[in-house]
Amino acid sequence: MRKIFVRxxxxxxxxxxQLLQVGGRGGGVALKLYLALLWRCSSEPYQTSKPHRAWATLLGLEEPEGKGARRVAAALKTLEGLGLVSVRRVPAEPNVVQxxxxxxxxxEYAPPSTEYARAPKGEVGDARRARNVYFKVPSKLWLEGHxxxxxxxxxxxxLILLAEQADIRPVWFSTDVFPQRYCISQKSRAAGTLRLVERNxxxxERQPLSEFPGQTSVFDRKRSRKLYNLAGAAAEGPAPEAAAETGPKPARQARPARLKTLRRPTRPPSG
Structure with missing residues (x-):
């Protein structure tokens, strides 16, 4: 999945x-359906014609033959309106979802890994690579029902934590930058974080911060930041490394200058 989907x-x-802003639980169903489409249709021709009840069953929706199928139909309209899929309606047949x-x-969809590798050298290639930076959603998250x-x-x-590689190293977010970068409210961030913690x-973790890096002082203000590290089925990468900064780097404050000791002038020898 391309990082531009979340950032x-x-x-x-x-x-x-934008999917989070959809009223009720419709945005959640549409998000799950789009993830399912990326998972199941990631090879050419990047389309499917499965019936709505099949998607409802995969997503674990209640009454897949009735209410669940209708929720899938509504989710497809949401995705179509956001330009994430196109739907070709076929009479008496399941719709073709592109x-x-x-x-x-x-x-048109193309695998981000392929587009990234094909990017030429130079500024044009740099812009193309930046647009195709991607991350993987571990299949265990599907297989274990998360x-x-x-x-x-x-x-x-x-998805935000996977995009920032919190599956391979701890990351932290600046309180001011987070809503600007992801356009998600603090309420949704807190609720989502709690859900993930509850599911292990x-x-x-909280990391204490010193006002003067490399020094400790009784006059330091007690400050800390939260470090996020994905675990369980969400983490399939190597062992965690040092914390990655996803917010602005704190300004390094200069150490207080030492006062030089003034020496008394030496008296000239008496003649």
Missing amino acids: LDSNRTPRLA LLDESGDGS IQSLDAPGLAML LLRV
């Missing part, structure tokens, strides 16, 4: 944030 790209609001780019700009049962805030935080998919 602000220029002035375009991430599609993840996967589109995660940015929501309506462009994606099916997580609510929208929980899924949103899971996330570990949260």
Whole structure:
């Protein structure tokens, strides 16, 4: 999945944030359905014609033959409106759903790994690579039923943490930068984090901060930041490394200058 799905790209609001703004539980179903489409339709021709009841069953929706199928139909309309899929309706047959780019700009879908590798050298290639930075959603999250049962805030935080590689090293977020970068409220962030902790998919630790790095003083203000590290089925990477900064780096404060000791002038020898 391309990182631009979860993180602000220029002035375009991430599609993840827009799905969270859909009323009721509709946004959560649409998000799960899009993840399912990426999982099941990631090879050419990047389309599917499975009936709604099949998707409802995969997503664990109640009454897949009736209410669940209708929720899938509504979710497809939401995804179509956001430019994430196109739907070709066939009389008396299941609709043909065509996967589109995660940015929501309506462009055709292509695997981000392929597009990243094919990018030429130079500035044009740099921009193309930046647009195709991607992350993987571990299949265990599907197989163990986490994606099916997580609510929208929980899924949103899971995708954000995967995008920031919290599965291989702890990360931290600046309180001011987070809503600007992901366009998600503090309430949704807190609720989503709690859901992941409850499922043992996330570990949260507090890291104390010193006002003067490398020094300790009784006059330091007690400050700390939260470190997030994915766990369980959400972590399939190597052992955690040093914490990655996903917010602005704190300004390094200069050490207090030492006062030089003034020496008394030496008296000239008496003649």
